[in-house]
Structures are given as C-alpha cells and as structure tokens.
Amino acid sequence: MRGGPAKALTRSSLLATSLTILSSFLAIRWLLGEGWRGPFTAVVSGLLVGIVVGETSDYFTSKDRPPARRVAEAARAGAALDILEGFSMGWFSTFVPVLSIAAAGLVSYLAAGFYGVALSAVGMLSVAGVIVAADAYGPITDNAAGIAEQAGLPGKVRRITDRLDSVGNTMKSICKGFAIGSAALTAIAFFFTLTQLPEFQEYASRVGGPDKVLSLINAHTFAGLLIGVAVPALFTALVVLAVSGGAFRLVDEIRRQFREIPGLMEGRAKPDYARCVSMATGNALRNLLLPGLLAILFPPLILFLLGPEGLVGFLAGAIGSGLLLGMFQGNVGNTWDNAKKYVEEGHFGGKGSPTHAAAVTGDTVGDPMKDASGPSINIFLKLMAVSALVFSPAILPLL
Known part of the structure; x- marks a missing residue:
C-alpha cells in the first residue's frame, strides 16, 4: 500500500470531504437559487475545520512526527519528564483546532446567521461515515496486536x-478531535437557538432587551461563566476517578484469585x-451516574438561581472549557501511547529498558484520558x- 495505512485513511477522508463539498454545492444551489452563497460557505467552513483538526491531531500523535518522538526521547530521563513533555505537546495540539473552530463559527455566522452556525456543524458531520469507520479501525487493530502478543x-x-x-x-485521536470539534459547533448552534426561544425573548423584553441579557457586564453572567468553565473540569475528575477506582478494585480481585485459586499462577x-x-x-454503571446527572441538572x-444571564454565561464557559479539555485529553493520551511504541521499535534502548518503563508509565496515565474522560x-x-433548551421554556415564565 503506497504511503502506508495512515495515508490511505487520510486520502479516504479527503475524498469524502471533496465529494461532500461538490454535492453540497449542487444541492444548495438547486434548493436556494441565488441565495446559495451564505449557506454553502457555512457548510464548507465546517468541512475545513474537520480537515484542520485531523491534520493537527495526526501531527501531534503520530510516532512518525516530531512531537511523539520528543516525548519518547524525554522518557530517557524518567517518567516525570515523559509526562511533562506529553502534557506540553497535548496543550500545543489544541491551539490551531480551537482557532479553526472559532473562525468557522465566525465565518458561518457572518455568512448565514444562526442558521449558518448550525450548517457549519452539519458540514463537519457530513463525513461522519468515514470518521466512524476510521475510529472503529483503532480498536480492531489494538485487539489484533494484543492477540498477536498473547499468542506468541x-x-x-x-x-x-x-x-x-x-x-x-x-x-x-483524529476522530476524537473531530467529535469534540463538531460537538462544540453543535453546542454553539444550540446556544444561539436558546436565545431565540419565545420565553427567552419575552424575558429579555422585560429586563431591557437581549443586549442586557447577553452582556458580560453583568454579575450573573460572569458568575455563570466561571461556573461553566469549572464544570467540565469537575466532570473530567469524576470520570478519571471512576476509572482509577474501578482499576484498583480489579487489581485487588485479580490478586485475590492468584492467592485463592490453586494452580492459577502456574497456568494449570x-x-x-x-x-x-x-x-x-x-x-462503569454506578460511577458514571453522577457525571451524567451533572449534564442534565446543572443548566x-x-x-433558576442566576437567571437567563447566568445560563448564557454558563453555556459559553462550558463550551470553551470542554472543547479544550476534550481535545487535549484525546491527543495527549495517544501521543504517550505512540511515544511508547516508538521506543518499542528499538529506539532509546527499546523494550525492557528504563526508557521503555518510563514510556509505559506515561501511556498508562494517558489511557483514561484518551479512552474515557476525553471522548465523553x-x-x-x-x-x-x-438540557438548557428543554428546561428553559418551563422555568423562564417563573422568573
């Protein structure tokens, strides 16, 4: 396969994006006539965000690129530097995608208003079939590698x-970045939809107009903004604690079986x-109940406590904070994983070396981030x- 499997998968994504742009142009031109430019621009902006997110994730997580190799080299000095280098690369990896999402939101809004922002999210999700297939490829190859190792x-x-x-x-990593990016655009579209609810408009007319409700120069809005920034961090902490707590109990159970089942250690x-x-x-079922309730009950x-002003700030803060945390965790976990694989290929001492032990520690730290808290x-x-859209019509008339 020319260029290897990564190139083939990348080409399939680019082909899907190109076909979507062409089909969107034909459909929008046919349906909207002379008014096609704005909606088409919004759709294309979302598709371009998908490309930017994918290329950025590929650069920062592939073992053939400098970031993962730098993390592998840092493991020569121990697990602490491996983890610190990985954290740095993970945060670096969020900058360009967030800029692209901000640009897409702005361009789509200027092109077609609130409808354009929704179309931008739809555009990004138009290639979801290829993205889901590529995402399924990861666990399949992971299990194949595990079977090959266990079978000797x-x-x-x-x-x-x-x-x-x-x-x-x-x-x-590319697919997780794609998912969180599309989620951010979708949440922004929902955010704009909230401000167009009749109940919201009626409340705004009572307090001095929408500008007053949406203004940051308001104690309730600013308080909601700070709470919104903190809630995704709380959610992340709860998910990681659920993983670590479950792992601890499983380790205890496995040790118990080795102690109490005769012949288990010898393989008999x-x-x-x-x-x-x-x-x-x-x-999994017990410990993820509280994080799920946070998403439903907080808005x-x-x-109820801070009014629509607080809710607007809360959603804005949560979107910004959640976008960063989700993208960071999805990328950094895979960077550590591929840095470990780079060492296992024989670089910096190879398998069994102190460098490999440090890289394994970094990979273990990244697993709950890339597989649990980040994607969720x-x-x-x-x-x-x-939740905000569903509850607002019932609560707003009471305020």
Whole structure:
C-alpha cells in the first residue's frame, strides 16, 4: 500500500470531504437559487475545520512526527519528564483546532446567521461515515496486536500489527478531535437557538432587551461563566476517578484469585473471568451516574438561581472549557501511547529498558484520558445544551 495505512485513511477522508463539498454545492444551489452563497460557505467552513483538526491531531500523535518522538526521547530521563513533555505537546495540539473552530463559527455566522452556525456543524458531520469507520479501525487493530502478543506469533507478525496499532491510535485521536470539534459547533448552534426561544425573548423584553441579557457586564453572567468553565473540569475528575477506582478494585480481585485459586499462577487453573467482567461493568454503571446527572441538572439549576444571564454565561464557559479539555485529553493520551511504541521499535534502548518503563508509565496515565474522560466530554457539552433548551421554556415564565 503506497504511503502506508495512515495515508490511505487520510486520502479516504479527503475524498469524502471533496465529494461532500461538490454535492453540497449542487444541492444548495438547486434548493436556494441565488441565495446559495451564505449557506454553502457555512457548510464548507465546517468541512475545513474537520480537515484542520485531523491534520493537527495526526501531527501531534503520530510516532512518525516530531512531537511523539520528543516525548519518547524525554522518557530517557524518567517518567516525570515523559509526562511533562506529553502534557506540553497535548496543550500545543489544541491551539490551531480551537482557532479553526472559532473562525468557522465566525465565518458561518457572518455568512448565514444562526442558521449558518448550525450548517457549519452539519458540514463537519457530513463525513461522519468515514470518521466512524476510521475510529472503529483503532480498536480492531489494538485487539489484533494484543492477540498477536498473547499468542506468541512471530516477530514479523508483531511488527505489522504494532504498526497498524500505532496508526489506529492516531486515527482514534483524529476522530476524537473531530467529535469534540463538531460537538462544540453543535453546542454553539444550540446556544444561539436558546436565545431565540419565545420565553427567552419575552424575558429579555422585560429586563431591557437581549443586549442586557447577553452582556458580560453583568454579575450573573460572569458568575455563570466561571461556573461553566469549572464544570467540565469537575466532570473530567469524576470520570478519571471512576476509572482509577474501578482499576484498583480489579487489581485487588485479580490478586485475590492468584492467592485463592490453586494452580492459577502456574497456568494449570482458569481464572474467574466472569467476576472481573461483572465488577468492571458494575463500576462503569454506578460511577458514571453522577457525571451524567451533572449534564442534565446543572443548566436548569443555573437558570433558576442566576437567571437567563447566568445560563448564557454558563453555556459559553462550558463550551470553551470542554472543547479544550476534550481535545487535549484525546491527543495527549495517544501521543504517550505512540511515544511508547516508538521506543518499542528499538529506539532509546527499546523494550525492557528504563526508557521503555518510563514510556509505559506515561501511556498508562494517558489511557483514561484518551479512552474515557476525553471522548465523553463531547456528549457532555451537547447534553448540557439540550438540557438548557428543554428546561428553559418551563422555568423562564417563573422568573
């Protein structure tokens, strides 16, 4: 395959984007006639954001690019520097995508108003079929690499599966960035929709007009903004704690089985797999209840306590904070993972070296970020925006 699997997957995304631009032009021109330029510009802005997010994630997470190799080199000095270097690369990776999302929001609004912002999100989601397929590629290659390792297959097979797994990590990072970017644009569209509700407009007319409700020079708005910035961080903490707490209990259970099941350590007996699966499933269901309730209950609570001014600030702060946290965690986890794979290829001492041990620590720190808290923030943002839209018509007349 010319260019390798990563190039093939990238080409498929670019082809899907090109076909979407062409089909959107034909459909919008046919449906809207002379008024096609604004909506078409909005759709294209969303598609271009997807390309920017994908290319940025590829650059910062691929083991063939400088950032992941710098993280691998930092592991030579120990796990602490490996983690610090990874954090730096993760935060760097958020800057250009956030700028592109801000530009798309502005361009689409100037082109077609609130409708344009929604079209920008639709444009970004138009290639979701290719993105979902690429995202599914990651876990498949990850499990294939795990099976090859556990089965003791020859080194040639392991090298191929490890390479595919590394590309899968990069594709997962691209897809997570795509998901959080589209979630931010969708949440912005919901945010604008909230301000157009009849109940919101009626409240605004009572207090002096929409400009007063939407102004940052308002104590309620500013308080809501600060709370909104903090809530995605609280959500992230709860999800990571759920992962670490569940892992701790699983480690205890595995140690118990080694102690109490005769012959397990020597490989003569079978472990109790069902018990471990049951514990992991129960932990996931129990510990994610509170983070889910945060998304549903916080918007109506803020609306009731701080009014529409506070809710507007809350949603704005949550979108900005959640976008950064989601994109950072999705990228940094895969950067650490691919830095470890780069070391395992024989660089900086290879497998079994102190550098490899440090890289494994960094990869372990990144796993709950890239696989749990990071991807879930995009759902969190959209759910909060929907919750605000659902509860506002019932609460606003009471204020």
